[in-house]
Structure formats: C-alpha cells, structure tokens
Amino acid sequence: MKIIFMGTPKLSVGTLKALIEAGHEVVLAVTQPDKPKGRGKEMQYTPVKEAALGYGIKVYQPKKIRDAQCIEEIRKYEADVMVVIAFGQILPKSILEMAPYGCINVHASLLPKYRGAAPIQWAVIDGEKVSGVTTMQMDEGLDTGDMLLKKEIVLDEKETGGSLHDKIAEEGAKLCVETLKALKAGELKPKKQGDSPTNYARMLDKTMGNINWEDSAQKIERLIRGLNPWPSAYTDWNGRVMKLWQADVYKEESSHAPGTIVRVEKDGFFVQTGDGLLKVTELQIPGKKKMDAGAFLRGCSIKTGEILKKC
Numbered sequence: 001m002k003i004i005f006m007g008t009p010k011l012s013v014g015t016l017k018a019l020i021e022a023g024h025e026v027v028l029a030v031t032q033p034d035k036p037k038g039r040g041k042e043m044q045y046t047p048v049k050e051a052a053l054g055y056g057i058k059v060y061q062p063k064k065i066r067d068a069q070c071i072e073e074i075r076k077y078e079a080d081v082m083v084v085i086a087f088g089q090i091l092p093k094s095i096l097e098m099a100p101y102g103c104i105n106v107h108a109s110l111l112p113k114y115r116g117a118a119p120i121q122w123a124v125i126d127g128e129k130v131s132g133v134t135t136m137q138m139d140e141g142l143d144t145g146d147m148l149l150k151k152e153i154v155l156d157e158k159e160t161g162g163s164l165h166d167k168i169a170e171e172g173a174k175l176c177v178e179t180l181k182a183l184k185a186g187e188l189k190p191k192k193q194g195d196s197p198t199n200y201a202r203m204l205d206k207t208m209g210n211i212n213w214e215d216s217a218q219k220i221e222r223l224i225r226g227l228n229p230w231p232s233a234y235t236d237w238n239g240r241v242m243k244l245w246q247a248d249v250y251k252e253e254s255s256h257a258p259g260t261i262v263r264v265e266k267d268g269f270f271v272q273t274g275d276g277l278l279k280v281t282e283l284q285i286p287g288k289k290k291m292d293a294g295a296f297l298r299g300c301s302i303k304t305g306e307i308l309k310k311c
Contacts, residue, residue: 116201
C-alpha cells in the first residue's frame, strides 16, 4: 500500500520500519518540528525523522497540521492510507478522510482504556496487570475511533514505563502490519469503543515525580516504576534531589512519621510511608550516575531518623 506515516518519538520508529520491511511504499513521513536539546541547545531530529531519512523517505514537519497549506501538501502524495502513532497533533477531518482507507492509529493501550497521551506510564502507575496495543480507525475524537485489532501484553511484577514502552513498540509494529493486510483484504470488522473505564491518560510532567510520603508504599513503588526512565520519581534528601529508580514494598509499620528512614541495611534503606515501608534499592543523586543502594551507602552516610520529604 502507498502510505503516509505520521509519528514523532521512538515509540513510532519500529512501526515505520515494519511497514517498510513488509513491502509497503512509505511516500512521506510527517513528524513534529525539530527542537533544541541539551546544554548546547542544538536542534535535534525527531526519532522518526532520523529513521525516515535513513530509508530515503521524504520528511515533512508542519508546525500546525490543520493549516490549509499543510493539508494540501499532504494531499499531493495520494496515499492509500495514513498510519499514525504518537504524532503529537490532532488531525482535522479533511486529513482523516483524505485517503481511501482513512487514518489507522496504533494506540499504546487496550482501548477504550487509557485514551490520551501517556497510556503506557499510567498503566504501570495504576497497577494494571495487563496492557497492550490497539489499532483503530481514527475519527475526530481523542482516541475514540472504531477498534480494529488488539494485542494483550501481561505486565511483569517489576514492569517500568521504559520496559513496557519497548514491548508495546514491538507488538504495535507487528499489529499494524497485520491490520493493513486485513484492511486491504476487507477482513476487518470495526468495533465501537463505548465509554472508557479509566481516566484520561494525561501527559506526563516532572512535577508528577515529586513523592508524597503520605501515600502508601505500594502507590509510591508503582509511581517509581511508571516514571522510569522519564520524568523519574524523586524526593528531597538533606536539600538534595534524590531520584528513586527501584524500590520494594514491605507491609511492616513503625511509629515514625511518613518520610522517615527507619532502617538501613547493606543493600538498601527503609522509608516509612502512609501505609507500609518502602525499601529503596536503586537511586541517583546530583552529579552521580544511577547506582544500586548498596553502592550508594558505601559512599554516602545515611542514618536512621533522617527525613525524606517533598521537594
């Protein structure tokens, strides 16, 4: 099929590659404009742009996809179908209906659960046991189009936002190829979504990682995993920002206030929460790389009775 591909982050790249390897003709890659990154603020290509150029695919980076000139530019390519995965802009009706097979979206959740910008991380934060990927026929709503195919993914006990991202990227790529094959053959039976049983999976921001020690150990541990690797969960330790990367939940209780370090062992330290203890096993402090708690404790002094608090 003749495809216009729309996507921006790393999550999208596997699907682009899978479409090419399946023999489809990707005539255009539409992605967000380049942005300055790093200390030098040098302009950096989006992951999709970098991948597309590597395949010799023309790249288009509109600031506002809804502008009339952008719509007409896309129309020139006369695609059979458009494939969209984490593009980052809302498509107007004129684009949704432009291609004969419309716009097919690869969404990183089992719709109608977790409509929105960050379904992967919220599934971990909320303690879901199963997540997955859904392909859908896009409409004008926010992730409300008719569902086409699904693939379930069982979450590991220590699943992180990063590990689930990679699983969904891989399975989503396969599911997209399968969807287009069935679409062309007329074998798909679109299914209406109905109401979502979960909250809108709103976009992540750094403030979300500011740990509230009044929360339960289980809730904090899931937050740590869900925000790993970005934007990360963190706390204040003696005026320094301490990022927490891994932790374990213990049902023990103590008479100490939430945030108090109640016990220190060779491989980690225990913090009182609003419900249970949290054993910190991997962390990072400013100027240092991520390290296991045992290595941290061999180089830094942390004592029972010290208080961790919100930044």
